Amino acid sequence: MIELAHFQLLSAGLFCVGLYGVLARRSAVLILMSIELMLNAVNINLIGYAAFVKATEAHRALGQVLVVFVITVAAAELALAIAIILRLYRNRTSVNLDEIDLMKW
């Protein structure tokens, strides 16, 4: 029998994998991928609650609607971030974040 805790633990695990990726990687593209992992971890949590929580169907639908918005905002964020990375690559020929230290004193 699948329980809510399964979804929550999977979500926590995926979130922490993404967290490690954000903190440990140098390439901006890989950090973006790790952020996608973290957003998906949040989605798993929302979907888990939408399936299990004791509420009317109208309220449980809200969980799924929120996931639709998370996916939309993630897509918008990704398009802009890729554009910024391409711009950065054209100006600095590097996308390693520890080499982008123009504004660091």
Add this chain to the structure above:
Amino acid sequence: MLAPSVVLFYVAAALTIGGGLGVVMTRNIVYAALALLVSLMGVAGVFLLAFAEFLALVQVLIYGGAIIIVFLFALMLTRIEDFAHLSDHRQWPIAAVLAVATFGLLAAAVVETNVRTETERQGVEFARLGETLFAEWAVPFEVASLLLLVALIGAVVLVRSDGGRD
């Protein structure tokens, strides 16, 4: 004897976590993009097991069809040879400790918290989902579409090589 749904859940979870580990561990960035695809398809499987069929479909279409392609295009437009041997930031041991500690904290919170739940998972009907999204949440939906439009125009303006002042 495990129920089939539990076995399927573990398979989907293993794909998700395994793909995620592939993204953060591999040295080749193209493999990382493909591992991300595996992970996101695992997430689609998890959505199916929670009876969120519409979102599983959206996940496959948007992530599998669009986002991975955008990543691969970004890798193609920046020079890909530079990425064949990635090196991690030197702070990676701290990152590993922090990630494991965060997981411990979240897992403890999950185990300790009692949520009033149904014993059996239930889906949401397509019609109900559409009604909620397009009637009750119509204004946020329109704002989201505006956000997408602005983001895409912004992306075009940013990458245009000769336009505007730098």
